[in-house]
Amino acid sequence: MKKYLGVDRDKISWFPTIDAEKCTGCGACAEFCPNNVFELVDGVMTVANPLNCVPGCDKCAAECPVSAIKFPTKEELLEEIERLRNAEKLNKPEA
Numbered sequence: 001m002k003k004y005l006g007v008d009r010d011k012i013s014w015f016p017t018i019d020a021e022k023c024t025g026c027g028a029c030a031e032f033c034p035n036n037v038f039e040l041v042d043g044v045m046t047v048a049n050p051l052n053c054v055p056g057c058d059k060c061a062a063e064c065p066v067s068a069i070k071f072p073t074k075e076e077l078l079e080e081i082e083r084l085r086n087a088e089k090l091n092k093p094e095a
């Protein structure tokens with residue numbers, strides 16, 4: 001299982017969301033991302049593999065010509081990781 005700052009990647013809610021009303025299906029995001037996060041399905045761009053997205057990366061947002069790609073803020077990411085790390089500590093039995 002992939003980890004990020006000591007936390008299981010699949011617990012971290014960092015991935016792009018696409019505003020379907022703005023998206024034109026141009027494909028620029030899918031072409032740009034090296035991690036196969038996006039997939040064009042019947043002309044509609046989808047976030048097919050959200051957990052392939054690297055926490056903290058938001059570079060594809062700048063590639064979208066209509067600003068349809070959004071991410072949480074970096075502050076929200078760090079707060080979430082802190083919360084998850086604290087929860088993990090609480091669940092571990094005392095050594």
Ligand code: SF4
Pocket residue numbers: 016032033034035037038052053054057058059060061
């Ligand atoms: S933020 Fe980075 S890793 Fe995530 S989908 Fe965009 S380009 Fe890919």
Ligand code: SF4
Pocket residue numbers: 018022023024025026027028029030045063064065066067068069
């Ligand atoms: S780059 Fe923007 S408009 Fe183009 S497919 Fe991706 S989300 Fe849609």
